[in-house]
Amino acid sequence: MSAVTDQDVAATATARAKAAGQRPKVFLHIGEPKTGTTFLQQLIWRNRAELSAQGVVLPGHHLQDHFRATQDLNGVPINPSDPTGNWKGEWDILAAEAKLASRVAVISHELFATANEQEVERAVTSLRPAEVHVVLTARDIATLLPAEWQETIKHRNARRFEDWLSDVIDVESVAADRRRHGFWRVHDTLKLLELWSRYVPPDRVHLITAAPRNADSSLLWRRFAGLLEVDPATVDLGRARANASLGLPEIEFLRRMNEALSPDIPDWYYMWRVKEGVAHRAMAARPAGARLTLPPDRLGWAQEYADGLIAGLKGSGYDLIGDLEELRPPAESPAFASPADQPTELVLDAAVQAAAALVRNEYWVEFPAAAPEPDLITRSIFADRVAFRIAGSPWLKRTVRNITSRSSLVRRLRVVVWRALERPGSQGK
Numbered sequence: 001m002s003a004v005t006d007q008d009v010a011a012t013a014t015a016r017a018k019a020a021g022q023r024p025k026v027f028l029h030i031g032e033p034k035t036g037t038t039f040l041q042q043l044i045w046r047n048r049a050e051l052s053a054q055g056v057v058l059p060g061h062h063l064q065d066h067f068r069a070t071q072d073l074n075g076v077p078i079n080p081s082d083p084t085g086n087w088k089g090e091w092d093i094l095a096a097e098a099k100l101a102s103r104v105a106v107i108s109h110e111l112f113a114t115a116n117e118q119e120v121e122r123a124v125t126s127l128r129p130a131e132v133h134v135v136l137t138a139r140d141i142a143t144l145l146p147a148e149w150q151e152t153i154k155h156r157n158a159r160r161f162e163d164w165l166s167d168v169i170d171v172e173s174v175a176a177d178r179r180r181h182g183f184w185r186v187h188d189t190l191k192l193l194e195l196w197s198r199y200v201p202p203d204r205v206h207l208i209t210a211a212p213r214n215a216d217s218s219l220l221w222r223r224f225a226g227l228l229e230v231d232p233a234t235v236d237l238g239r240a241r242a243n244a245s246l247g248l249p250e251i252e253f254l255r256r257m258n259e260a261l262s263p264d265i266p267d268w269y270y271m272w273r274v275k276e277g278v279a280h281r282a283m284a285a286r287p288a289g290a291r292l293t294l295p296p297d298r299l300g301w302a303q304e305y306a307d308g309l310i311a312g313l314k315g316s317g318y319d320l321i322g323d324l325e326e327l328r329p330p331a332e333s334p335a336f337a338s339p340a341d342q343p344t345e346l347v348l349d350a351a352v353q354a355a356a357a358l359v360r361n362e363y364w365v366e367f368p369a370a371a372p373e374p375d376l377i378t379r380s381i382f383a384d385r386v387a388f389r390i391a392g393s394p395w396l397k398r399t400v401r402n403i404t405s406r407s408s409l410v411r412r413l414r415v416v417v418w419r420a421l422e423r424p425g426s427q428g429k
Helices: 004-021 039-047 048-052 062-073 091-100 110-114 117-129 141-153 161-172 181-188 187-196 218-228 248-260 268-281 296-313 344-366 376-391 396-408 408-422
Strands: 024-030 104-108 129-136 205-209 319-321
Touching: 024 117, 039 062, 039 218, 062 091, 091 104, 091 408, 104 205, 104 296, 110 181, 110 205, 117 187, 117 248, 129 187, 129 218, 141 161, 141 181, 141 248, 141 296, 161 181, 161 296, 161 344, 187 205, 187 248, 187 296, 205 218, 218 319, 248 344, 268 344, 344 396
Parallel strands: 024 104, 024 129, 129 205, 205 319
Antiparallel strands: none
8 A cells, every 4th residue: 555645635635625616715823922812812712613613613623733833834843852742744734624624714823923935835835725814913012022022031031121122122123134033033014924925815914903902802803703704702702811911020030030940941841830830820810010011212113113014004905904003002101110120029929929839730730630620721731731641651642743743644644533523514513
């Protein structure tokens, strides 16, 4: 028997679509980070059945499958100690599943924004003959910068806000190719849109402006739902949590901890134990205090940047959803307080709460039966760890994924299993 290749999988999906006389739409939501992506992703995954009933399917079985697909598409090497295993082939699997949709498939992860031109071409080409749409969410730069710095702290950055801000604005923003730098790689909005529109017609490139601060949280979802042609009222907004910002003492504690943390702790371990277990659960649940804002002396630059962005979007030919004026910073910046200037006692209190959370979470990982019944939000954080215990060891799950990475036959089998479980042609019936 001859080996089945990834091209065979794609050809099978293409043949089925042609036989049915259908051409599904695939909406590839590429980011930007910190523009409501977490909210939208949790909303669609936790209302999966309701969306399926309206002909919208999500390739894969979990949001992590979309993350793993970005790593495969972007050629990111994996740490050998990471128990999640190899992600080679994950993009091809996801793309093949998306093309089996009867009406609409949604692929969403903000790390698609990191793709270079070769990776963009591969992504779009592998999704054809489906009608490919690219979706970008954006927000005003004055609120984006503090949010993005805070996110870098939750990814082990130890730089102070003002130092990081100086690099992003004074050095990187004026570089000839600023997408070489971390912030601008995922937030150079006009460049991102231009890059993807080389392979997708501009009228299928959609920019959605994120709801301004203090706006109705459902506004972003209503805009996204309109694009998918689904009834926004059919989903339960309470099933999603926003990627909440932290208070100044909490983020300053994390920054100082990152300074002291040994570099031999792998990133995947930090993401589970610190970012998810401490920052997203324990610290985000603390009473909200002062939030980080842009320093007043940076507001003029932010307003000039917004002027250029809005001018570049007008008449661009892209599908603009929302109000471009929402990309403009407020006329006056709220009172600014530096995280580095937080009182010692407040930072200490945050440290005590973090230490308690680490001990509790470690106990629940070692003895999952002792953990309280998780709600929808908590369950996703510990699901993989508990699954490793049930399966016997992280080695087993890693071995299965490594086999997948080497075998096109196993990849094809995974697509077949997904099709049987998700019934993408049934529209929920």
